[in-house]
Amino acid sequence: MNFSELIYEPWPWYVAGPIIAAIMFLLIYFGKDFGMSYNLKTLCAAAGADRASDFFRFEWQKYKWNLMVVLGAILGGFISSNFLTKDPSVDISEGTKATLVQDLGFDPSAAAYLPSEIFGVEALTSPTGIFILLLGGFLVGFGSRYAGGCTSGHAISGLSNLQLPSLKATIGFFIGGLIMTHLIMPFIF
Amino acid sequence: MKYLKYIGVGLIFGVVMSKAEIISWYRIYEMFHFQSFHMYGIIGSAVLLGIILTQAMKAAEMKTIEGETVNIPPKDSFKYKYWLGGIIFGLGWALSGACPGPMYVLVGYGHLSILVVILGALLGTFSYGVLRKYLPH
Numbered sequence: 001m002n003f004s005e006l007i008y009e010p011w012p013w014y015v016a017g018p019i020i021a022a023i024m025f026l027l028i029y030f031g032k033d034f035g036m037s038y039n040l041k042t043l044c045a046a047a048g049a050d051r052a053s054d055f056f057r058f059e060w061q062k063y064k065w066n067l068m069v070v071l072g073a074i075l076g077g078f079i080s081s082n083f084l085t086k087d088p089s090v091d092i093s094e095g096t097k098a099t100l101v102q103d104l105g106f107d108p109s110a111a112a113y114l115p116s117e118i119f120g121v122e123a124l125t126s127p128t129g130i131f132i133l134l135l136g137g138f139l140v141g142f143g144s145r146y147a148g149g150c151t152s153g154h155a156i157s158g159l160s161n162l163q164l165p166s167l168k169a170t171i172g173f174f175i176g177g178l179i180m181t182h183l184i185m186p187f188i189f
Numbered sequence: 190m191k192y193l194k195y196i197g198v199g200l201i202f203g204v205v206m207s208k209a210e211i212i213s214w215y216r217i218y219e220m221f222h223f224q225s226f227h228m229y230g231i232i233g234s235a236v237l238l239g240i241i242l243t244q245a246m247k248a249a250e251m252k253t254i255e256g257e258t259v260n261i262p263p264k265d266s267f268k269y270k271y272w273l274g275g276i277i278f279g280l281g282w283a284l285s286g287a288c289p290g291p292m293y294v295l296v297g298y299g300h301l302s303i304l305v306v307i308l309g310a311l312l313g314t315f316s317y318g319v320l321r322k323y324l325p326h
Contacts, residue, residue, distance in 0.1 A: 016209030017234025031253035036290035040314040055318035068195035076203015077297025096219040113213040119302040137309020139281025145317040147274025151288045160239030165264035165271045172275015180283035181221035
């Protein structure tokens, strides 16, 4: 298989991991940091949330750069989906496919990155479906500000800087994720 | 123009997140079932190389593009904040299958229902700001 064909295949972990470290390095070189959840705080502040809480009273204009990273991320997703991907399905293990059926009753052969059971038209048109999407987002937004960072800020940047608080947060991410995946999701789906 | 480099970094981020399937709900589900090495390999190799790069930048007292010496502030110590915030984040990460970066990549990928998740994330961020003074840290 030649290089141009490899681009269309799912990229292996040993390609993705080092590129993520390089992104962190670049942002530090630019005098910033790799924290992807901060843009949510910037957006709240830009929308006038400073009237409701001091937490949003800061010069959000100084953080416009993280909205530019967001813009780039959207473009990157668009380019990947339209020009760099031929097979839209996800290369998950056979074990995961079996678990999807057993635990959640989800169709494991879906040719998409997201399950239609959570993100499809039916979910978007039912109150429960909308609630689940909003709840998932709410917990991510609330938790990342409470913990002071998300996967990029704590699990990648913080651990790279050997920060004990980031190790605690990252263990917390996994405790929460395991509880949701094993104890809660089998009941809601 | 000064913002162009950030759009560029974001673009690389978006492509990697897409092509390595990190933006896929299924990959997060698989990770929390320990059924593939994929996500652990990504996070592990990023952190391993990240440790080397971070220590090297500090040791070399590297200058940023603006001419200042690289300064990565340590995280403050708190008793509860990292555990509680981390666990809440993890619950949402597993349910929505997306952390704050991938949410935006998914918009570009064409999954518009993720906009509801982003709206939830903004509401969550706002609620934390309002409730912060009542929470243990």
